[in-house]
Amino acid sequence: MGHYGYEKYKTMERLTCSARENEARVLTQGAILLERCREDLEQSRKDGDLGEALSYNQRVWTILQAALTAQDCPLPIHTRRNMLKLSLWVDRQIFKAMAAPSDDVLAEIIEINQGIAKGLRTKPTKKMTWPGNP
8 A cells, every 4th residue: 555545545534534533434444344244254254355354454554554653643652652562463463364364353453443443532631741742
C-alpha cells in the first residue's frame, strides 16, 4: 500500500470526518469482518472471506502505523510508542491467523480493534498535556 494508501487515507479523512472518527470506523469494520468469519471459521476460510478480513485488518493497522510515525502526528511520543508496540503485536496475530486460523486469535484482534475504536469515540474532557507541550 505504501505512500499512496496513506495519502488516500489522509484525503478521505479530511473530506469526510475527523481522524478519530475515521480510525474508529475502520477498526470497527475490521472487527465486524473478523466476527463474521468467526461464526463459521471453516467456511469463511474456504470462501476466502477470512483472508479478505485479515488483509483488510492488516491494511488498517499498516495505515495506523504510518500515521503514528508521521512527523505531524499530534500524539505524545510515549503514546505513539505504545500504539506502535500494540500494532506490531496485532501484525503478529494477523500472521498467526493467516497461518493457522483459530477462534482465540481472531477474538484477540477483534477485542483490540473494538477497544481502540471505543477509545477513539470517547471525547476528551479536557485538553491533554504532556512534558514539553504544556
